[in-house]
Amino acid sequence: xxxxxxxxxxYVLSDLHIGGxxxxxxxxxxxxxxxxxxxxxxxxxNAELVINGDxxxxxxxxxxxxxxxxxxxxxxxxxxxxxxxxxxxxxPITLLPGxxxxxxxxxxxxxxxFAAYNVDLVQEQSTSRQLGDRTIYFEHGNQQDPNNxxxxxGSPHASPLGYYYNTLVTSRAGQVSDRGRYNWLKDVQAVxxxxxxxxxxxxxxxxREMNPLLRYALVPFLLLFNISALLAILAGLDLAGIxxxxxxxxxxxxxxxxxxxxxxxxxxxxxxAVAGLLLLVGVPVYFLRRDITRTIDRFGILETDLTxxxxxxxxxxxxxxxxxxPETAIFCYGHTHRPENRRVDGRLLxxxxxxxxxxxxxxxVTGLLPPVFYPxxxxxxxxxxxxxxxxxxxxxxxxxxxxxxxxxxLTERLLTxxxxxxxxxxxxxxxxxxxxxxxxxxxxx
Numbered sequence: 001x002x003x004x005x006x007x008x009x010x011y012v013l014s015d016l017h018i019g020g021x022x023x024x025x026x027x028x029x030x031x032x033x034x035x036x037x038x039x040x041x042x043x044x045x046n047a048e049l050v051i052n053g054d055x056x057x058x059x060x061x062x063x064x065x066x067x068x069x070x071x072x073x074x075x076x077x078x079x080x081x082x083x084x085x086x087x088x089x090x091x092p093i094t095l096l097p098g099x100x101x102x103x104x105x106x107x108x109x110x111x112x113x114f115a116a117y118n119v120d121l122v123q124e125q126s127t128s129r130q131l132g133d134r135t136i137y138f139e140h141g142n143q144q145d146p147n148n149x150x151x152x153x154g155s156p157h158a159s160p161l162g163y164y165y166n167t168l169v170t171s172r173a174g175q176v177s178d179r180g181r182y183n184w185l186k187d188v189q190a191v192x193x194x195x196x197x198x199x200x201x202x203x204x205x206x207x208r209e210m211n212p213l214l215r216y217a218l219v220p221f222l223l224l225f226n227i228s229a230l231l232a233i234l235a236g237l238d239l240a241g242i243x244x245x246x247x248x249x250x251x252x253x254x255x256x257x258x259x260x261x262x263x264x265x266x267x268x269x270x271x272x273a274v275a276g277l278l279l280l281v282g283v284p285v286y287f288l289r290r291d292i293t294r295t296i297d298r299f300g301i302l303e304t305d306l307t308x309x310x311x312x313x314x315x316x317x318x319x320x321x322x323x324x325x326p327e328t329a330i331f332c333y334g335h336t337h338r339p340e341n342r343r344v345d346g347r348l349l350x351x352x353x354x355x356x357x358x359x360x361x362x363x364x365v366t367g368l369l370p371p372v373f374y375p376x377x378x379x380x381x382x383x384x385x386x387x388x389x390x391x392x393x394x395x396x397x398x399x400x401x402x403x404x405x406x407x408x409x410l411t412e413r414l415l416t417x418x419x420x421x422x423x424x425x426x427x428x429x430x431x432x433x434x435x436x437x438x439x440x441x442x443x444x445x
Contacts (some may be wrong), residue, residue, distance in 0.1 A: 009045045010129060010136065012382040014052040014334025015354035017100060018080070019073055020060030024174030027077070027357045032379055033399050034083050041087040048091060048129070051335050052352055053098025053140025057189075059166040060100070060174060061405040066156070067109045081117050088118020095121045098335065099142035099150065099162055106156040109142070125153055132435030134329035141335030141351075144313035148335075165194070182208050184407070187375070190357040192337055200359070203370040205380050207409050219369070292356045310336045329391055329434050330384065339380055339395055340427035348426050348431060350393055352382045357403065359419035370410045376402050378423050391434040395425040 018027050027033075040049055052345045059070050074081055087093060095114060097104040104110045105123040114121040126139035142148040148162035170188050177185035184204050186294045206215065238247040238385075254261035318331035322345055339353030359373040378400040384391065404413070404420070 007046050007386075008131070009047045009383065009385040010131070011040065011047060011352075012050045012051055012052055012138070012332055012345070012352045012384065013055075013355070014352040015050075015054045015337055015356065017054055017057045017060075017189055017354075017356055019069075020057040021062055021171045021174040023177040023183060024057060024060050024171070024189070025076055026186065027080075028357070028403075029377065029379055029400060030077070030080065030399050033355065034079060036381060036398060037087045038365045041083075041090050043091070049087070049093045050127075050129075050138055050332075051095045052332065053096050054100045054334065055095060056101040056104075057166075058101045058103045059163055060171045060189075062167055062171045066103070067107050067113070068236065069103065070110060070113050084119055085117045094127065095119050096127060096138060096140060097121075097123065098140035099145075099148040099160070100166065101425070102150055102153075102158055105154045106158070115399065123154065125150075127330070127412070128325075131329065131384065131391060133327070134391065134434055135325060135327045136330045136332055136384060137325070137328050138332050139317075141314065141333035144317050144333075145335065152198070164319050180209060184408075187357055187359065190359045190375075191373075192359075196361065199361075199371060200373055201293070203373055206370045207372070207412050208439055215411075223254045256406075266360050274338065310338055314349060314351075315344055318344050318347070323348055329431055330393065332382070332384075339378065339425055341382075341393055341395060341429045343429075348391075348393055348429060350382060350384075353378060353380050353395070353425075355379050358423065360423070362419050362421075364415065369415065372416050374412075374416055374421050375404055375407050376421060376423060378425065380425055386435050389433050389435055391431040392428065392429040393431075397425055 016027075016029075016033070019025065037049075040047060056073060057068075058069050061072060064072055084093065095104070104121055108123075111121045111123065125143055126137060128138065129136045142162075143150065145162075148160050150158045150160060152158050173185045173188040173266070188197075191197055234243070234246045237243040251265070254265050257264070314331070314333060314336075321331055322328055328347065329349045330350055332352065334352050334354070336351060337354035337356065337358070338351055340349065340351040342349055342439050355377075357375050358378055359375055361371050362374055363371045377400040379400050380395045381398065383394045383396050386392070408416075
């Protein structure tokens with residue numbers, strides 16, 4: 001544990017995921033990160049920077065092994081390492097491994113290499129710092145995730161489920177991303193939860209990779225599907241001789257427009273035929289899918305094997321730490337990429353978010369169109385400090401323009417009009433009377 005320093009201010013970052021094969025080398029937030037480090041270099045505060053795991057994407061670097069990955073990082077990001085050196089000359093910088101860069105804990109040589117850049121690499125699962133008479137507990141958070149828990153911490157052979165996913169899927173995506181019509185596959189790291197991966201791939205195929213002529217030919221059919229399904233039912237009633245008035249009225253109305261009305265009639269007829277076929281197939285498939293889903297839910301398969309609860313495991317872990325170390329006021333973690341700041345048993349559970357792109361799912365407003373994954377950035381640094389009696393925690397926003405204008409097609413932008421996400425960082429939180437008042441020095445009489 002670090003020495004007590006009542007006036008120290010802590011800045012916390014996590015989940016930068018810098019590095020990876022080929023297209024994953026791009027760090028679109030590098031300028032913002034350098035500017036933040038430059039600000040800390042010139043600060044008048046008694047500050048310390050804690051980088052709380054997954055600073056680097058070592059799992060996604062598959063071309064070299066071991067300490068050679070550091071050589072590759074130095075070569076690829078010289079400006080970053082020089083700025084770490086400069087900032088580290090002015091304030092302490094502490095680096096904890098996460099799961100994506102767990103190898104930092106597996107090779108002692110990393111400690112010396114980072115020390116050359118004034119970065120103190122702590123090869124442990126967690127660390128703590130004093131804040132007045134209270135304590136901040138830091139861990140990356142992957143140990144609470146069964147898919148990414150490192151059972152043999154510090155072993156170079158540690159390989160949880162997430163290791164295979166990232167070395168086989170994520171790194172491969174970085175290698176082939178530039179082969180697409182648009183370089184989008186490198187954003188695979190931003191897809192959370194992982195269960196959305198097939199939906200995201202289908203969405204990007206439809207809006208980015210599908211032949212434009214085919215996509216624009218399909219759009220009217222898909223947009224009109226809901227209407228066509230209703231018309232298919234009405235056409236069926238007409239053929240059965242049960243109710244013919246709607247079809248007769250529509251025929252008479254369109255007949256007033258000559259060739260244009262005939263064209264619309266054929267378009268509707270084609271949609272009705274497709275919708276009718278889909279309805280015939282879709283109704284039994286719907287009931288079968290619903291029954292299978294209920295069975296899966298009953299056994300809890302999806303909850304235990306595929307989905308990681310972004311809140312419950314960390315609530316439990318925080319309560320355990322608070323019980324074991326009653327002086328702990330803050331449990332600070334990352335990993336889930338979801339910035340948060342909330343109270344648990346009178347203390348604070350703080351997540352420092354991610355510097356990766358975030359993708360917000362917006363399901364289609366009509367028809368069978370795939371959902372749109374709207375991109376944004378939510379860069380932030382957590383600042384933790386004390387007043388005379390209180391602890392103040394604030395997520396400081398680091399502005400970066402939304403990439404939506406460059407990355408979304410016209411169709412995607414039209415489908416998300418009025419539904420663009422506006423992610424907000426947690427509000428500043430104050431733990432009142434969390435720090436004992438500093439005792440005044442007695443005066444001589």
